[in-house]
Amino acid sequence: MDFHLKESIGQKVVNFCVNKKKQQTEQTKKKIADSARSLFAQKGYKATSIEDIVKATGCSAGNIYYHFKNKEGLFLYLLEDWNREWDKTWLAKEKLYATTTEKLYGMAEYLALDQLSHPLTKAADEFFNNSEKAPEVEERINEMVKGYIDFNRQLLQRGIDHDEFEIANVTGLAIILDGLMLGLNQHSRRMDREEALAAYRLAMDVFLLGIAKRTR
Amino acid sequence: MDFHLKESIGQKVVNFCVNKKKQQTEQTKKKIADSARSLFAQKGYKATSIEDIVKATGCSAGNIYYHFKNKEGLFLYLLEDWNREWDKTWLAKEKLYATTTEKLYGMAEYLALDQLSHPLTKAADEFFNNSEKAPEVEERINEMVKGYIDFNRQLLQRGIDHDEFEIANVTGLAIILDGLMLGLNQHSRRMDREEALAAYRLAMDVFLLGIAKRTR
DNA sequence: TACAATACTGAACATATATTCAGTATTATA
DNA sequence: TATAATACTGAATATATGTTCAGTATTGTA
Incomplete structure (x- = not known):
């Protein structure tokens, strides 16, 4: 609303905004990790496909590879x-x-x-x-x-x-x-x-x- | 050479001929088993493909499935x-x-x-x-x-x-x-x-x- | 020799599945 | 508001690989 406010608070606002992205990343990473853990536990490593994790998390395959190097x-x-x-x-x-x-x-x-x-x-x-x-x-x-x-x-x-x-x-x-x-x-x-x-x-x-x- | 000989000896000749097939089967089965054992040992179960065994034995994929139900x-x-x-x-x-x-x-x-x-x-x-x-x-x-x-x-x-x-x-x-x-x-x-x-x-x-x- | 059974071929099939990437949406910065 | 950075999409890619099957060759039987 007031852009001067943003500047007056300065770093704090910046940090808050950065945190919103970090937060999102952490949340997604956790969601993927939790689903994957559960699936690996049930079906084993090889038998759990990326597709399975996609279905369980609701996020895309690309997103998994955005957060993790590979399987x-x-x-x-x-x-x-x-x-x-x-x-x-x-x-x-x-x-x-x-x-x-x-x-x-x-x-x-x-x-x-x-x-x-x-x-x-x-x-x-x-x-x-x-x-x-x-x-x-x-x-x-x-x-x-x-x-x-x-x-x-x-x-x-x-x-x-x-x-x-x-x-x-x-x-x-x-x-x-x-x-x-x-x-x-x-x-x-x-x-x-x-x-x-x-x-x-x-x-x-x-x-x-x-x-x-x-x-x- | 002499077909009467075949008949005169009878069962014995028959057995000999049957054995020739059995022998062939045993030999092939052993060849496949030996190659497969060596490959499984080196590369592991999943990592060893039928194709690998085909290459190692020189016999066809179909032949492997003729002698064994599946992998x-x-x-x-x-x-x-x-x-x-x-x-x-x-x-x-x-x-x-x-x-x-x-x-x-x-x-x-x-x-x-x-x-x-x-x-x-x-x-x-x-x-x-x-x-x-x-x-x-x-x-x-x-x-x-x-x-x-x-x-x-x-x-x-x-x-x-x-x-x-x-x-x-x-x-x-x-x-x-x-x-x-x-x-x-x-x-x-x-x-x-x-x-x-x-x-x-x-x-x-x-x-x-x-x-x-x-x-x- | 004719027929049957067995041993074998190898290409085609079916399918699974990890990974990438061009493009979009959201958020941060100045 | 414009630009940059980050978060995300999902279809296409690339490919590996177990399995089948129509057909051929070899061997056994009568």
């Missing part, structure tokens, strides 16, 4: 988003456990439930194992795997420092722990909630007994 | 062939080990090496996790998984009978053992021979300590 990029975004979410949730949850042993049981429980409510894991497996990916994507995946291993390694190291476990090869066991969770995840798809929880707990029982301090 | 059927054939091979090899190997503990270490070692030399596992994972499969195929896969679990269950049960382990939930542990091997398999793809062997051995160390009889 791979969209999926990577979801994976990284998921990792961020995990870090956040875990950081809050971790404090509730006193010992590393308790933390590991807590992690197992969370994984059991997260995987059931969050079947993106299935699509992730498909994506990780699919051999037709760009080198940069391969690299990004390697980093993610390294991150998971490192997470376990640090957890186990703290357990050693607190005299809970007796471990010589920490990295090796970090890999084994990840492998155990990874393998169980596949089996948990054929289980209901209670079975999955029991399986993860049992796995952790065995793992912990396997690395427990021995009484000589 | 899924061809892959299932390879999986079942692999299972048969495993059963045979294991049956021979198993006798060399006295205790179940030794058998489990033997199994781990074999899996570590087999998976390296036999990267069909990667394609198998892709295939198992792919959600676009016919119901009958799904069923066949479920049976295979059941078979793997049952194999472990029997192995563990024998260990219990011989007082080697202390296990309450045999089936649960059979699943965990399979999951452990499955998860390790994924990681072993990023390892060389020695690393993989060490990882599998360490995993079995932990697993066995985790289910060992306790001294009270």
